[in-house]
Amino acid sequence: MKTPSKSPAGAKPARAFPTLTLEIVLVESAGGPVCGVDEAGRGPWAGPVSAGAVILNPSDLPAGIDDSKALTHARREALEIEIKARAVAWGVGFASVEEIEAHNILHATGLAMCRAIEAMAIQPAAALVDGNYRFKLPCAVQTVVGGDGLSLSIAAASILAKTARDRLMVELDAEYPGYGFAGHKGYNAPVHQEALRTLGPCPAHRRGWAPIRALLDA
Template sequence: MADKILICGVDEAGRGPWAGPVCAGAVILNPLNPIAGLNDSKKLSEKKRDKLALLIKEYALCWSIGWASPEEIDELNIRQANHLAMQRAVQGLSIAPDLALIDGNDAPPLDCRTETLIGGDGIEACISAASILAKTARDAKMVEYDLQYPDYGFAKHKGYGVKAHSDALKRIGPCPIHRMTFKPVRAAKQQLDN
């Protein structure tokens, strides 16, 4: 069994939005229970992602979600907050991995060996699974925030910088889940303050 190393896929969702947390997924898949249809979450429909997320949670050896809040993003910067979310996701696994395969080219410090893979969410099934869990968890969280802050359209755009979001920011300013260090949010706040 010594040759069987436990590989965990790690990916995040929500680096670019102006509002909401950043979310990371970590997944160790079961090689005896492969899940068909895994791919980069951005290439899948919402319905397909939701279906796959349930299968991942059921059939993976273990999985975990990690978060970094808008406050942590503002305090640390998005890169460090992203690392924090990934660290929390990996630490939350019930089985410690030997290796973490991380989507992109920037690995956080972890207690196991790490390798980065650009476009990994479309190549490695474990990273695809992590990508799907991060995206579905973050989307669900933004839908919850939409009930709390209905004037911004979070359920629709998930906090990304679309015109409707920009218009709402200019009209009513930022809410508590906005990332104040992000330029469009700062600009909207300054405009309303003046």
């Protein structure tokens, strides 16, 4: 009798890739198009928060769509072009540093998501949103924890949100040189901390955030 093969000790099980299963189920109950929605930039110390929204065409899917965090910079940029060319509709939205400071990052994220959906050429009947927070959007909302690894539409939205924000941070690097925004994209990094100590914050920084206040008060 042949002994069943076993995975090597300590080996991680193969990761499942996102599919359109959630979209297919929600289309039936929503009675119209379903988009995926995801954000980028909730955690950085500088720059806006962005959001992407995508309605994919099941008959014309770009190969290799995955959670943006699992992709290289070059692959994200290549997929961004394909998603925009082949999706039924897509949109990208931002909420500014001023809006983050005036409200909070959660409210600002909701603003960016609303703007991404409103920018779409076709409005969705429902949205699959990554995470567990039910944002108030201009359509029905279904939250999906770990959605960027489960839903192709959310994964596609994560790619658009990430690439759009990365480009904006490169622009901010040119506008406010010395902070290294093009490299770390506004996130916590040793070079970013040192620049803040040396130069102080610039208008792109989220000055109300505790880590920045602590650095400046040190």
